[in-house]
Amino acid sequence: MIPLQPPRRLIDVEIDGETVRVPEGSTILDACAAAGKDIPTLCYGDTLTPKNACRVCVVEVEGARTLAPACSRKAEKGMKVGTDTERARQSRKVVLELLGSSVDMSTTPRAAEWVEEYDADPARFGDDAATVEQPAKVDNELYVRDYSKCIMCYKCVDACGDQWQNTFAIGVAGRGFDTTISTEFDAPLTDSACVYCGNCVEVCPTGALSFKTEFDMRAEGTWDESKQTETTTICSYCGVGCNLTLHVQDNKIVKVTSPHDNPVTKGNLCVKGRFGYGYV
Numbered sequence: 001m002i003p004l005q006p007p008r009r010l011i012d013v014e015i016d017g018e019t020v021r022v023p024e025g026s027t028i029l030d031a032c033a034a035a036g037k038d039i040p041t042l043c044y045g046d047t048l049t050p051k052n053a054c055r056v057c058v059v060e061v062e063g064a065r066t067l068a069p070a071c072s073r074k075a076e077k078g079m080k081v082g083t084d085t086e087r088a089r090q091s092r093k094v095v096l097e098l099l100g101s102s103v104d105m106s107t108t109p110r111a112a113e114w115v116e117e118y119d120a121d122p123a124r125f126g127d128d129a130a131t132v133e134q135p136a137k138v139d140n141e142l143y144v145r146d147y148s149k150c151i152m153c154y155k156c157v158d159a160c161g162d163q164w165q166n167t168f169a170i171g172v173a174g175r176g177f178d179t180t181i182s183t184e185f186d187a188p189l190t191d192s193a194c195v196y197c198g199n200c201v202e203v204c205p206t207g208a209l210s211f212k213t214e215f216d217m218r219a220e221g222t223w224d225e226s227k228q229t230e231t232t233t234i235c236s237y238c239g240v241g242c243n244l245t246l247h248v249q250d251n252k253i254v255k256v257t258s259p260h261d262n263p264v265t266k267g268n269l270c271v272k273g274r275f276g277y278g279y280v
Contacts, residue, residue: 011077016084028059028070028081037083040092040114042099043153044071045203047260047267048163051154056095056114060085067091089118096120101129104149107207107218130177136215139188142275143201144215147180149208156181156200156209164268169194198274202257202267211255224249232259235273240264242273253277 008023015035022031027050032039043054050072058067062080067088070081082088096115100122105111115122136146152172160170169192173182183192201209210218217223228249235242243262247255256274260267 011075013075013077014080016082022075024077026075028061028068028073028075028079029057031075031081032059032070032083039070039083040110041071042108042151042205043155045155045158045205048155048158048203051158053153054095054099054151056092056099058088058091059083060088093118093120097122097124099151101125102131103151103206104133104146105151105206107149107210108205111206132177132180137189138212138215140190140196141212142196142271143198144210144212145181145189146208146210146215149206150181151206151208152179152181153205155203155205159199159203159268160194165195165197165199167193167195167197170200196271196275197269198271199268201274202269213254217249217254223254228254235269237272237276242269244269244273246277253280 008025010021011024012019012021013028013031015031015037018035020031020035022034029039029041029044039057039059041054041057043051044057050069052069052072055069057070059070060082061068061073062082070083092114096111096118097120099105100111100115100120114120131148132150133148136144136148138144154172157170157172159165161168170181170183172179173186174180183189183194201211204210214223228247230245230247232243232245235244242265243259245257245259246253247257256269256277258265258267258269258273
């Protein structure tokens with residue numbers, strides 16, 4: 001039996017002058033979604049506890065001294081929120097410029113759209129702007145770590161750690177601008193505690209972690225999501241009942257994800273479910 005959660009009281013929140021009703025305990029981001037507002041997010045994950053790392057989702061709350069991260073700030077009764085104020089737009093613009101000047105965001109979904117929307121100019125810092133550019137780490141046949149695309153959102157660390165996998169194969173190393181995601185003692189992934197579940201790849205918002213198949217196809221110039229189909233099925237390896245979404249291009253499976261709203265997997269899989277599709 002699945003225990004039912006107690007009903008939550010509804011509260012009224014004003015979003016850009018429009019009153020919306022959301023369950024108590026909802027975040028401002030939830031309220032914005034209910035109001036049909038498109039708020040940019042990078043470090044937010046619908047299966048993870050918000051880290052408030054990227055600050056691209058900030059909004060202006062009436063009476064508050066600072067801008068609030070919409071992904072984690074709880075909505076309160078009578079709260080008045082501005083999602084498109086000059087202050088919020090300027091903050092998002094600067095965040096996108098700082099990220100764009102230091103990180104390769106070429107594979108970050110919607111990044112180019114947001115840069116255009118907020119008139120951000122990452123190039124204004126000049127050619128000498130510090131970057132995290134570095135060669136991609138290819139030390140196994142399942143997935144690739146390209147930290148030149150990493151925005152330090154910590155989602156992979158949380159997915160590998162106590163929020164999901166509890167493997168703790170990766171963590172944060174270094175300080176300041178030299179901070180990076182690393183295995184213990186920066187050992188090759190094959191010598192680490194990694195169990196190759198790929199749950200870190202699932203939550204990565206920028207492509208810093210990607211399937212080896214995707215990485216190779218992008219290098220060849222053959223990766224084309226417009227030609228891909230997605231089919232959700234049941235994993236055939238065991239009786240748990242995990243849902244798999246097969247991404248198929250040219251009649252070949254190119255990667256496997258899992259629906260985040262599935263009550264069994266919540267987006268997570270094991271090494272067999274995510275990478276063991278060769279037999280097909």
